[in-house]
Amino acid sequence: MAFCLPAIMGLLFLMAYPVVASLYYSFCRYSVIKPPVWVGTANYASLVHDSLFWKSLWNTVVYAVFAVPLGMLVAFCLALLLNLKVRGMALYRTLFFVPSIVPVVAGAALWLWLLNPQYGLVNAALGSLGIQGPGWLASPAWTKPALILMSAWGVGGWMLIYLAGLQDVPVELYEVAELDGASAWHKLRHITLPMMSPHILFTLIVGLIGAFQLFTNVWIMTNGTGGVAESALFYSLYLFQNAFSYFKMGKACAMAWVLFLLIVGLTALVFRTSARYVYYRGGE
């Protein structure tokens, strides 16, 4: 048991106490400077009437609804291509994977420059296709698409997960299907997708949780403001502003608990609805 002492202390000091304290603060008015004052459910009630709270939740949901499936689709297509076992596969794999390990802050700086409406590479590339590029981060309608586009660049980790899954699909299944005259589409639909369903479920859940906690790159790319007309004010960003810009610690804790409930609820929902589609080999 002595060996587990670090974890026990960690659980006590970094988890148990803060969790209880956070729950308590969420029912208090608290600015750190003065001791917390019990206000009942006032923080939660104020969230219901806070239009910025709803805005931040809406922004986060929009981002999650587009960025997560897009990332999964891109990662899956890349993995399928890499699984064709053409020559030079290792090189391509490296090319697709490397963007996902760029340090977050450096990546944010790079994308600020890529998305520059006048001098940026993205609009130049669009221009070469005859498309007039939008103002991206300077235009409220385009901030979220900009961040979604950026997220698709960093799907290398998911691609590796899918690739590992694809390599585990038994070859015999495809051979048998071919004997029965199955087309490529049928093989994808009835063998690959079911066999990959645990991996797809995993990335879906991790992706949704990540989207709800998205903070660093948005914070940097909008200079901590949440973008023009709050169009990139994401949930975690608004939470952080409440805590450390406005020192409304009680409200920030209330938001954190709402976030926790949202994540738990969403995860449970995904597990429930996916149970019929997900196939586990080994049959649990």
Next chain:
Amino acid sequence: MRPDETKRRLWFGQPPRKVLTAACSHLALAVLGLLFVAPFVWLLSTSFKTEDQIFQRPPTQVLPLLHYLVPPRPTVANYEQGLTFVPFARYLLNTLIICAMSVTGTLLSCSLVAYGLSRIQWRGREALFYLLLGTMMLPYQVVMVPLFVVFARIGWVDTWLPLWVPSFLGNALFIFLLRQFFLTIPRELTDAARIDGASDLQIYSRIMLPLAKPALAVVALLSFLGAWNEYLMPLIYISDDSKYTLSLGLAQFISQYGSYWGWLMAASTIMTVPIMVLFFFTQRTFIQGISLTGIKG
């Protein structure tokens, strides 16, 4: 194979269909690869350009655009000016110190706990294990405010202590990873050592740690990356700019000198290159880490 198929024409000693498929997939991979690499090329190319070249509108035809990506006379002025204007060497040193402390703390605490969870029988062991797993569901935001209050009370704000001391108290994901690995090490080995009179501490340090090197490498690498990338914690705790990390320094640089793209890209390159070098030397560990934490986490 049907008899008539052997008589068919072969391309490069292969059936034409196969050659065509390979060509198509190479084409798709190359185009996509270009899309994924272009931002890097742009990062490097901007960092070696002069101000005039940076503020040229990029051409909108494909070939001139490619040409535009390669600066005609590369200059290192952005590196000289940008990196000395703000003390990036200082930030780099700070970051490396914090990384070293975090990696040490994570390796030490997580391996000890994983040993306790996998090799020693005691009451409450399973409970502790599941409790640890449960904490992974909790978003950091929930504990963020109380932790800040505690660290502020004990005078740790504006020091590096909140950034690395927690790593000495374990990390659920890495404990889980190491525990799973330790469970694959044959019991006979540790039982034999115990019969020979070895203590738990000896078994841990002489048998388990050497055998668990691959898993420890994954943990070391991932915790290093985590500490190198960390932005939220330094943002909350560090205000004195001589204590900034690279993340914080670069972010500050963006908000103050956002339009000095040459300097910014030079600084971003400096922050990215060490990670790339690390990647190329430890590819196997990297990929193992992703699939371990990805699938089993």
